[in-house]
Amino acid sequence: MLERVLWPRGRRTVTARPVAPRLDTLAGKTIGQLWDDLFRGDEIFPVLEGALAQRFPGVKFVDYRTFGSTHGAEEHEVLRGLPARMREHGVDAVISGMAC
Amino acid sequence: MLRASAVAEEAGVPSVSLTCEGFIGQAATTATGLGLPGLPVAVVPGHVDVQTVDELRANVLGVTVEGVIQGLTAAPDKTVELVEPEPGEVVFEGTADEINRFFYENSWSDGLPIVPPTAARVEEFLRRTDRDADETLGVLLPDRRLATVRTVAINGVMAGCRPEYMPVLIALVEAMADPRYGVEHSGNTPGAETLIVVNGPVIRRLGFNYQQGALRDGFQANTSIGRFWRLYLRNVAGFLPHRTDKATFGNTWRVVLAENEDALARIGWTTIAQDQGLAAGANAVTVSRFTGGTVLASVFGTRPEQMIPYLADGITRLVAWELMFTVGMALGAQRPLLVLSPILAETLARAGLTKQDVQRRLFEHARIPASRFERYIGEWTNLAPGRPTLGDLVARGRAAPLFAESDDPGRLVPVVARAEDIMVAVSGDPLRTNAYVFAHNGILGFPTTKPVRLPAR
Amino acid sequence: MEALWVVLPTGQRAAGGWIDDTLRQRAEERGLLSRTPLAGVFPRHRVEVVRAPDPIEEVNERFEARGWTDGLPVTPPTLARVEAMCAATARAPSEVLGEVEPLRGEATVEKVAANAVMAGCRPEHFPVVLAAVQAVLDPAFNMRGVQTTDENVAPLLIVSGPLAGRLGLNAGFGALGPGWRANATIGRAVRLVMLNLGGGWPGAVSLAGLGQPGRYTLCLAEREDSPWPALHVELGYRPEQTTVTVLRAETAINVTGGLAEVASVMASAASAFTMLHEGRVAVVVAPFVARRLAAEGWSKDDARRWLHEQARVPVAAWQSWWLRATARQWPAWVTGAAATLPVVKEAADITLVVAGADLAIPQLAYFPSWGFPPCGVTREVVAPIDLVG
Numbered sequence: 020m021l022e023r024v025l026w027p028r029g030r031r032t033v034t035a036r037p038v039a040p041r042l043d044t045l046a047g048k049t050i051g052q053l054w055d056d057l058f059r060g061d062e063i064f065p066v067l068e069g070a071l072a073q074r075f076p077g078v079k080f081v082d083y084r085t086f087g088s089t090h091g092a093e094e095h096e097v098l099r100g101l102p103a104r105m106r107e108h109g110v111d112a113v114i115s116g117m118a119c
Numbered sequence: 120m121l122r123a124s125a126v127a128e129e130a131g132v133p134s135v136s137l138t139c140e141g142f143i144g145q146a147a148t149t150a151t152g153l154g155l156p157g158l159p160v161a162v163v164p165g166h167v168d169v170q171t172v173d174e175l176r177a178n179v180l181g182v183t184v185e186g187v188i189q190g191l192t193a194a195p196d197k198t199v200e201l202v203e204p205e206p207g208e209v210v211f212e213g214t215a216d217e218i219n220r221f222f223y224e225n226s227w228s229d230g231l232p233i234v235p236p237t238a239a240r241v242e243e244f245l246r247r248t249d250r251d252a253d254e255t256l257g258v259l260l261p262d263r264r265l266a267t268v269r270t271v272a273i274n275g276v277m278a279g280c281r282p283e284y285m286p287v288l289i290a291l292v293e294a295m296a297d298p299r300y301g302v303e304h305s306g307n308t309p310g311a312e313t314l315i316v317v318n319g320p321v322i323r324r325l326g327f328n329y330q331q332g333a334l335r336d337g338f339q340a341n342t343s344i345g346r347f348w349r350l351y352l353r354n355v356a357g358f359l360p361h362r363t364d365k366a367t368f369g370n371t372w373r374v375v376l377a378e379n380e381d382a383l384a385r386i387g388w389t390t391i392a393q394d395q396g397l398a399a400g401a402n403a404v405t406v407s408r409f410t411g412g413t414v415l416a417s418v419f420g421t422r423p424e425q426m427i428p429y430l431a432d433g434i435t436r437l438v439a440w441e442l443m444f445t446v447g448m449a450l451g452a453q454r455p456l457l458v459l460s461p462i463l464a465e466t467l468a469r470a471g472l473t474k475q476d477v478q479r480r481l482f483e484h485a486r487i488p489a490s491r492f493e494r495y496i497g498e499w500t501n502l503a504p505g506r507p508t509l510g511d512l513v514a515r516g517r518a519a520p521l522f523a524e525s526d527d528p529g530r531l532v533p534v535v536a537r538a539e540d541i542m543v544a545v546s547g548d549p550l551r552t553n554a555y556v557f558a559h560n561g562i563l564g565f566p567t568t569k570p571v572r573l574p575a576r
Numbered sequence: 577m578e579a580l581w582v583v584l585p586t587g588q589r590a591a592g593g594w595i596d597d598t599l600r601q602r603a604e605e606r607g608l609l610s611r612t613p614l615a616g617v618f619p620r621h622r623v624e625v626v627r628a629p630d631p632i633e634e635v636n637e638r639f640e641a642r643g644w645t646d647g648l649p650v651t652p653p654t655l656a657r658v659e660a661m662c663a664a665t666a667r668a669p670s671e672v673l674g675e676v677e678p679l680r681g682e683a684t685v686e687k688v689a690a691n692a693v694m695a696g697c698r699p700e701h702f703p704v705v706l707a708a709v710q711a712v713l714d715p716a717f718n719m720r721g722v723q724t725t726d727e728n729v730a731p732l733l734i735v736s737g738p739l740a741g742r743l744g745l746n747a748g749f750g751a752l753g754p755g756w757r758a759n760a761t762i763g764r765a766v767r768l769v770m771l772n773l774g775g776g777w778p779g780a781v782s783l784a785g786l787g788q789p790g791r792y793t794l795c796l797a798e799r800e801d802s803p804w805p806a807l808h809v810e811l812g813y814r815p816e817q818t819t820v821t822v823l824r825a826e827t828a829i830n831v832t833g834g835l836a837e838v839a840s841v842m843a844s845a846a847s848a849f850t851m852l853h854e855g856r857v858a859v860v861v862a863p864f865v866a867r868r869l870a871a872e873g874w875s876k877d878d879a880r881r882w883l884h885e886q887a888r889v890p891v892a893a894w895q896s897w898w899l900r901a902t903a904r905q906w907p908a909w910v911t912g913a914a915a916t917l918p919v920v921k922e923a924a925d926i927t928l929v930v931a932g933a934d935l936a937i938p939q940l941a942y943f944p945s946w947g948f949p950p951c952g953v954t955r956e957v958v959a960p961i962d963l964v965g
Contacts (some may be wrong), residue, residue: 020214020215020362021212021213021214022212022213022214022215022227022235022237023211023212023237023238024207024210024212024218024219024222024235024236024237024240024378025207025210025237025241025273026204026206026207026208026209026210026273026356027207027222027227027236027270027273027274027277027350027355028203028204028206028227028264028354029259029264029266029267029270029354029355030203030205030206030264030265030269030353030593031201031203031262031263031264032153032258032263032264032265033154033156033201033263033591033592034154035154035155035156035157036129036154036155037157038128038133038134038157038228039127039128039129039130039131039132039133039134040131040133040196040197041133041192041193041195042133042191042192043190043192044192045188045191045192046302046377050191051127051132052120052129053123053124053134054120055123057122058167059167059168059170059175061416062172062175062176063137063163063167063175063179063183066179066180067183068188069178070179070184071184071187071435072186072191073220074188074905075302081229083130083346088120089120089122089123089497090123094122094469097123097258098122098123098126098305101123101126101127101130102126102130103134105127105130106404110132111132111133112132112133112134112193113123113124113132113133113135114134114135114137114161114187115120115121115123115124115127115133115134115135115136115137115422116120116136116137116164117120117137117138117139118120118121118136118137118138118139118142118146118149118160118248119138119139119141119142119163119166119167119168143674144679147589147591148590148591150591151590151591151592156589156591159814160753162715164714164715164716176832181716181949181950182716182949183716185948185949186715189720194790199595200597201592201597201598202616202620203617204620204621209622210619213584217625220581221625223775224581224622224655225621225622225623226622226625263591296581344661361668362670402810439832484696527766548820
């Protein structure tokens with residue numbers, strides 16, 4: 020005898036928002052660095068800076084110390100103030116580390 | 120730090136997140152959880168902790184730079200809606216054997232045969248509640264799926280429940296969806312398992328066993344409802360071994376524990392549901408997550424002072440790393456459960472003790488040396504980083520003052536914060552002098568009680 | 577009516593989305609739906625039950641219409657076959673080896689097994705497939721670049737070590753194909769993984785303008801009777817180990833002659849991308865050639881150094897290339913060179929492999945390279961004891 024059975028799962032409600040528009044190029048842009056004080060970001064950011072400066076004329080960087088640690092005791096304050104700080108320094112894009 | 124990237128994106132600033140190679144999968148899940156499945160990442164190869172300065176530099180130059188440029192300049196894929204079957208849609212037609220195989224191979228079953236959830240069987244269940252089939256009981260992590268009355272019915276059919284259990288099943292899922300319970304922790308490494316305690320006239324009405332063998336299989340209500348809980352965790356919360364369920368060992372489902380309310384009424388003790396704040400005689404389910412349990416056989420003695428030390432010792436023997444839910448990470452969130460057989464409860468009551476008196480006596484006796492307490496959460500497990508003493512924790516406001524009344528490491532300290540944190544239930548063979556102790560998983564499965572609402576008819 | 581219970585081979589992301597939904601959209605946008613009219617039309621489960629008078633044919637029809645094949649017939653990935661394939665490794669079927677770019681479907685051992693079954697692999701081939709998949713998931717392989725570029729690049733799989741022969745890989749007659757099931761199906765399995773888990777659909781995601789035959793399958797083994805050290809030993813592995821090395825390769829250029837002829841072929845516009853991207857190339861050398869060179873006292877390193885010094889492009893020729901005009905960022909060792917330009921940065925960027933029939937004919941093959949970053953990724957082939965005894 021054949022029976023028809025129903026799917027036992029529930030509907031997923033993942034809401035997906037689109038990310039911000041990308042840059043056309045990094046040349047002449049100001050890139051902010053965001054760091055959570057972990058996993059050797061302090062060594063990695065300078066290497067990235069050097070390589071990107073070589074390939075993209077006029078690219079500028081705003082050091083991660085400007086924004087504060089993104090995962091310390093003051094994480095909430097840092098993140099709350101981040102949009103204003105980015106505006107203040109004319110940041111066009113950010114490199115955020117370290118997800119490890 | 121993905122949270123920081125999300126903040127930037129939401130402020131209109133494109134981001135790229137430097138992600139270690141081994142973390143890529145988790146980053147994707149976290150990004151989705153933040154509502155930004157398209158969050159770009161730039162891979163840093165290998166494990167940064169084991170690379171020399173030169174190796175790290177070479178890896179960053181060789182791989183990460185490209186990823187950074189891509190992440191900031193390449194248009195991400197348009198996020199496409201997730202396509203899945205409709206809840207309650209007919210998903211397969213076949214014989215009972217084929218249905219079982221299909222459900223098992225698609226990870227919708229626990230490996231035992233299921234009752235095929237046909238529309239007719241599901242309808243039977245839906246008739247036993249006056250709530251709407253599409254009513255949402257909550258959104259369950261980690262999958263963020265909607266828990267509806269309809270999916271409760273479908274999984275109830277599968278588990279082998281009877282239609283009249285439906286109000287209990289609904290109450291259970293309401294508890295599961297309550298944020299205070301913490302269902303999202305159900306797949307954590309220690310792999311604790313839930314215990315459901317049922318109270319009220321519904322015990323006798325639905326034929327729960329509350330006598331000898333209260334925690335044994337063999338009674339349809341206790342057994343199938345326990346199984347339902349795990350099927351729902353699998354199919355709607357989304358916990359699958361080897362994927363979202365990371366239990367080192369885990370445990371299978373426990374049968375439902377029904378209290379012996381006749382015995383409780385005779386001695387004038389409160390039920391678990393009453394202790395949790397419901398009115399006397401209320402139909403209710405209480406869910407809580409326990410890391411393990413053990414039987415205290417042969418509880419010998421005719422007076423409380425003869426019995427309490429052994430019972431309290433059972434509680435302290437079974438608690439160790441769980442002390443991290445008493446102090447430190449979670450303050451006073453540990454709720455061990457002691458189940459007394461009716462004869463033990465009656466013996467204690469005959470001496471004039473209420474349940475609350477018993478809790479107070481247990482609290483006095485369930486004590487361990489401070490040094491042992493500190494070793495459990497510090498030296499042996501590193502669950503409280505920096506090996507703090509109880510004095511340190513009290514000073515930081517991470518422990519109640521009573522844990523550091525002196526700094527003598529040999530001083531005896533309780534294992535819970537307050538007497539009423541030791542939960543006490545009554546069930547099991549009415550004439551055997553056995554008790555059972557369950558160790559508790561704290562905030563990662565906190566005792567949550569919901570009333571069972573029977574339909575108007 | 578017969579039924580086949582098949583494991584669906586297509587990619588699902590960590591967060592749960594299916595890559596076919598993105599692919600269907602892309603196919604629609606580019607007017608390519610006629611090739612894959614059932615793109616995205618399949619039950620969203622692990623297992624599908626296919627009932628038809630001829631279910632093998634039905635599975636092929638459905639998979640082809642869904643875009644899950646390379647155009648050749650596939651072996652239906654039934655539960656039984658997939659389970660047998662998974663039994664050839666100690667890894668759990670649910671283990672995730674990585675995400676396959678660009679659409680980032682998770683490469684679980686089971687999904688890789690399903691694609692290996694489709695490719696026609698036997699279980700004993702699976703350890704090689706797994707090692708090769710791990711290699712192409714290494715960021716150095718640049719899967720995203722390979723899948724989306726308009727250039728006609730394919731992964732070249734070179735197996736070196738004692739397991740190659742025991743698992744049926746051919747290093748002799750017709751080593752570059754066809755005729756030996758191991759070579760044919762292992763290479764094809766990797767390609768199906770790239771297609772079905774990464775979403776490298778031709779025209780929709782993969783923009784390779786011409787393609788090349790190596791994009792069906794490209795896998796060979798090195799001869800164990802080579803007069804030179806084996807590739808895996810050169811790379812630092814023990815002789816008793818077996819490895820897969822993956823390079824990004826443009827089409828093989830067959831050369832009959834000697835190193836001089838190979839040098840002349842290397843020093844042509846065929847190597848334009850190799851030079852631009854500082855790539856690592858491969859040269860396959862027939863045993864006849866290798867033995868002659870070895871008898872004259874040449875090591876692999878000597879041969880590499882000679883090719884590096886002799887394969888030189890005259891500056892005027894380089895300046896006349898289309899790629900010279902269109903790409904501005906050539907490496908310093910190219911732009912800074914004098915009258916002639918080397919094809920590779922260092923001799924070590926030439927991988928030498930001894931393979932092919934033992935004929936008295938000096939046959940060689942040159943594989944130019946494409947893409948960033950320099951790529952020669954090697955992984956060990958690990959076979960369970962009960963598979964190889």
